[in-house]
Amino acid sequence: MSSSTPFCQAAEHKCRPHGRQGLRGVVTSVSMHDPPRLQAAAAPAGVALSAGRLLHLIRSESGVTRAQLLARTGMSRTTLTERLEQLTAARLIRESRSTDPTGGRPAKIIEFDAADKVVLTIDLGHTHARVAAVSIAGVPLAATEIAVKGRSPSELVLAALIKAAEEVLQRCPGWEVVGIGFGVPAPVVQEGQTHWDSSPMRGWSERLISDTLQGRWPVPLVLENDARALAIGEDSLMSSAESGVDILLAVKFGWGIGAGVVMDGHPLRGSTGAAGDIGHTRVTRDGPRCRCGRRGCLAAYASGRAILRQLRHRRVTSLSDVVTLLDRKDPEVTATVRRAGEAIGHVLGGLLACINPSVVVLGGLLGHHPLVVRSVRAEVKSSTLPRMIERTSIQPSRLGEDAGTIGMARLVVRSLYSPEAVDSRLKLLTE
Incomplete structure (x- = not known):
């Protein structure tokens, strides 16, 4: 790896230990128990x-x-x-x-006994990854982010993730890693049935991830789609509040567009793990070409990647630049992102009519921005029958960057301490 062209770079001001007391406010109240x-x-x-x-x-x-x-x-x-x-x-x-x-x-x-036990979580996105240590109770203790460049070899990305994880765990001395949660921007059906044919994850495999990470930390590993992990994290917050949420739909709007559906505390994966892959819903038969090879997909119109393409004449090079210009009320950037929000709202209108969720959560770097929330709400309201959404709340993510982290940790805890897993572990101890 050339030192002049690093494929991963630590993001500034992103490493922050939360301490044994955990985050203040909303994050400390998530539920890690089963439904x-x-x-x-x-x-x-x-x-x-x-x-x-x-x-x-x-x-x-x-x-x-x-x-x-x-x-x-x-x-x-x-x-x-x-x-x-x-x-x-x-x-x-x-x-x-x-x-x-x-x-x-x-x-x-x-x-x-949850004392001194942590879950290591890795939320791998298209352009960056978030690595965190989370207590069994669902409180992030320390976290960092690294930038991931394009089509960097999977082995090198994993090496950088392990280095970042080791640095995070150094801030939790004395804590034992009991499981690993790995969020990926690809369809996940269940253990052993992960689909890696989507463009962001070509060159990856479940075997590569498990061999690499479990070679360093020999503990159980759980894989999940990143948008679905975000939905599970937000649902854990709703469960703690006992708000009676039966169906939650969460949208992750950043570099790409994905969604996750949680019903009665359990994620909906679909027959091929593609449930919630709204980015490839076709908006028109023509239009810009999508990375999947077709034309007119929602992602080709409204994803963060598409927004940067539309603004390249402005030399806007990152989604952070887009957010900064949004906050400054830049007219062109505001109009571009508003159109993206309306396109997402249009697609969500049909989805909401099918599943009729109690809550729609908008997350991701762009998704939770007030302009996007307003645009999505307005489009859903104008394109959907009132009786289909009269009890549906559309709101920004309350967990922010911690949503996917907490969602992955919740899945790991559920898997680690299921009756079947515990009985198997105790049987091995007595043999």
Whole structure:
């Protein structure tokens, strides 16, 4: 790699440790628990909960006593004690403060042991990547961003990401990495079924990512589409607020345009992992050529890449330049971005009519800008029947750059501590 032409460069003023207390305000209130419909219920008569299912129940509570677990599960005291000893030995639960005494010996509270455990997240975009360490509770502790140049070889990008991750983790001394979440601008169906044929990820593979990252940190790895991760992060905030959101649609509007749909806390991926890939919705049969090879795609009209192409005569070279000129109310830039917002709103109008979400969140470097939010709202309102959107809120992202980070961490935590994963881990420990 030539020192004169680096493919990745650390972004200035982007590395910022949040400290053990986490971010102030909205980020500290996200939910990392599974949706209510997945919470553990009492075991059928005569059937004891597995250790994994018992942990699932403990995680769904803010604190529970042994007596309460006995009552809720119907397990025998001996079996419950055995399960709790397994979970304690694996550092998955701990007994902490006592409950207020009501006479006699006070009962200890059993809690999920989240102390000093972090998830390493990597949100890889078209032009930059964000690397962060996130606590099990969903609080970003430290983060940095690096610029990624065009078609840099995947091996070199991964090497730069590992270096950035090591620097981030140095700000969390004593914390243990328990999982890795990797967000990619490509369709993801499920583990082992990742589609890499989209132009931003050509030359990449799931095997390459897993071998490289798990060679450095031998912990579970979860891959997810970047826009979908953003949606999951925003949904975690809504879940914490108990706002009754059943369907959330999030749009990531930056260099590209993508969307994620979360229904009852679970991401909608589709049969090929392409659910939410609205950037390749055809607006017209002609028009500018898209990177996919067709003409008239939404991304060819309205993506950040398209906006920079339209403004190249102004020597606008980055989306940060676009945002700066928007804030200065530059007439030409404002008109260009407004048209992009209207195009996105037009496509969303049809999507909203199909899924009728409770909330639409606009994120990404351009998506959360007030001008874009206003443009999208106005176009959706003008192109959609009122009864289809009368209970739909269209709003900017509240988590900002942390949305994808928190979404990936939430997926990792859900995968790591699922009943099946916990039972498998405990089985290996006893063999």
